[in-house]
Amino acid sequence: MxxxxxxxxxxxxxxxxxxxxxxxxxxxxxxxxxxxxxxxxxxxxxxxxxxxxxxxxxxxxxxxxxxxxxxxxxxxxxxxxxxxxxxxxxxxxxxxxxxxxxxxxxxxxxxxxxxxxxxxxxxxxxxxxxxxxxxxDKYLPENVTDVGSLRERAKEFGCNKNFERAFSFLQQRLKWLDSKNATFPIAVILCVRRPFHLIGESSEIELVPYILEVGAPQLLAKDDKTPVWSAVHKYAITPQLLQTFSGERQLPENQDIVLIGCGSLGSKIAIHMARSGIAPSIVVDHKNLSPHNAARHALLPEAINKDSTWFGSKARATALAIKGLGQDSSYFDADVTQAVHDSKLLKKLFPRKAWAVINTTASLTVREALAAIEAKKLPLRVIETSLFAEGKVGLMTIEGPGRNPNSVDLIAQAYELIRVSEKLRNAVFVAEDSTSYHVTGQGCGSRTMIISDARISMLAAPMATGISKMLAKGLPSTSGRILLGAVDEDDIGLSWTPVDVPPFHVVPINDDSSWTVRISEPAHQKILKDCANYPNVETGGILVGRIFQTQQAFVVTDVLPAPENSQRSRFEFVLGTSGNMLEKYLSSCNGALYCLGTWHSHLTDSGASNQDLQTAKKIANSRTLPSVLLIRTPVKYYAVSASIF
Structure with missing residues (x-):
């Protein structure tokens, strides 16, 4: 006992x-x-x-x-x-x-x-x-304290021969040197083969590390009594380590991610992804850091000489931060919009084997430039992220297969979704521009949205999460997608609404023109429904949406019904003018969406008549903006315009 x-x-x-x-x-x-x-x-x-x-x-x-x-x-x-x-x-x-x-x-x-x-x-x-x-409820019990006990431990582990050989080699190398009574630490790692894989490991080799102080010419100041300390084995920062602790899957090889824009939002998304082991492999931004960027950028100025060092390339700084997280990222101080007409730059920035392009610039020019590049030249789908209303609203759009819908289709459709939501409409479509010019030095300034670092992070984090989820499960297989995030009234809660967006119906204008009409599925269904309601006469209505000059496209997001005084017959549809429906529509979105022209039906599969062409010219002469006349037949669409050449 x-x-x-x-x-x-x-x-x-x-x-x-x-x-x-x-x-x-x-x-x-x-x-x-x-x-x-x-x-x-x-x-x-x-x-x-x-x-x-x-x-x-x-x-x-x-x-x-x-x-x-x-x-x-x-x-x-x-x-x-x-x-x-x-x-x-x-x-x-x-x-x-x-x-x-x-x-x-x-x-x-x-x-x-x-x-x-x-x-x-x-x-x-x-x-x-x-x-x-x-x-x-739990206690489980190393007794290595000096070189003598370390030798015994190496013997127990079956490592003693290599251990003694390494010590002898080190002794020979140091005997011609003199450390002048100073010592320096070295690590001794015993590699022990276990009968099974270690718990949580893919190897049966256990690393048992120790630290001891050595000198020269005498290696061990106290021979076998020289103190030894147990050490801790830590993994290096690698994508695999970060993925493990972030719950992310390992990316397939050559699965490059291109990120455009290394500003406040872009840098946060890039660093969130890098910390998860899935960093963008290419970052692009032609602008430099400025002291005011320190208020909201994911990167931090160096404590020493912070005012003199915070001026370099945004893309380079972001790429270096990613490298510090154990991942490689190439950077380009390039203007992406030049890639529209520069095939060499296009190939350099967008490898064909890449997974996707993430556009975080909030630049209208960049958005339209990317959309203007044909899908056969830029097959990569574009994910766009942006903030509105001083950070009260976040938007993420994902292009569909074959880049249909593309980013301009999706931003126009997003405006329509915002317009029909009272909460989002009141936040986004206000008379005052949420961006304004702010002085950043004498004679210097920046047009930007005033928003806190915390608010940007609040929206950037779920955006990065959404991207990583798509990396794991794949991009939408049959459609594009819009995700709208709205901050709650208490400025703490956040809710996201996903909307899948089917491919747009693309109709060439005037047959030989490079311009097209791109019709959203909801607008297409409204046209079909109106035609079904009036099967024996021509009918029609008003097209609303946005014009994108760079892509040369009329993007139709919705169709307004014909006014009450419109006239329908078997051979003609005359659009009425009664009421103020169009004015109400324009005011509901502060002009973000507007009238693009009209549509009407033909009872047979016939293109534009002489009367249609005359009507198109009349509409073009009465408007400053380009306009289009869309025709729906039982089989297909036709489109004509006298405003484009």
């Missing part, structure tokens, strides 16, 4: 109530036989509670009172409570002569109490999260 004798205990004066409760709680644990002793340490006012813990040895060892290596059936375990308990957890100690060859024993002097490693993490956090019993 154990030689531990039962002793009565009582709480001494000076032991606070929190520690008393902790000791009482330990006593209630089913593996605790009794509290053997409670003592107050006068040096630091810590309180030691010596506890008899029944280990549950096998019956044979239980009968003998201990295991072959000397572990008793009932062990005395000391819980040393600091006065700061329960903010700080007690230290658990075993007797000094406890077998140090067991696993999970922290290194220490043979004369001192054994300190077992009882929890993989911060024990103070464990205490506050699960309580004291979580600490009492």
């Amino acid at each position: 154990s030689n531990i004798e039962s002793k009565q205990f009582s709480f001494l004066k000076g032991i606070n109530s929190e520690i008393q409760r902790g000791i009482t709680l330990i006593r209630s644990h089913p593996s605790v036989n009794e509290i053997l002793e409670v003592r107050l340490n006068t040096e630091d006012n810590s309180v030691d509670a010596v506890v008899a813990v029944q280990l549950g040895l096998p019956n044979k060892w239980m009968a003998e009172g201990k295991s072959p290596n000397g572990v008793s059936a009932i062990e005395a375990v000391t819980f040393s409570f600091p006065q700061s308990f329960p903010i700080h957890a007690p230290i658990v100690k075993l007797r000094a002569d406890f077998d140090r060859s067991l696993a999970h024993v922290n290194p220490g002097s043979p004369e001192e109490a054994v300190l077992p490693c009882i929890y993989d993490g911060d024990i103070n956090e464990l205490l506050l999260f699960q309580g004291l019993l979580a600490i009492v």
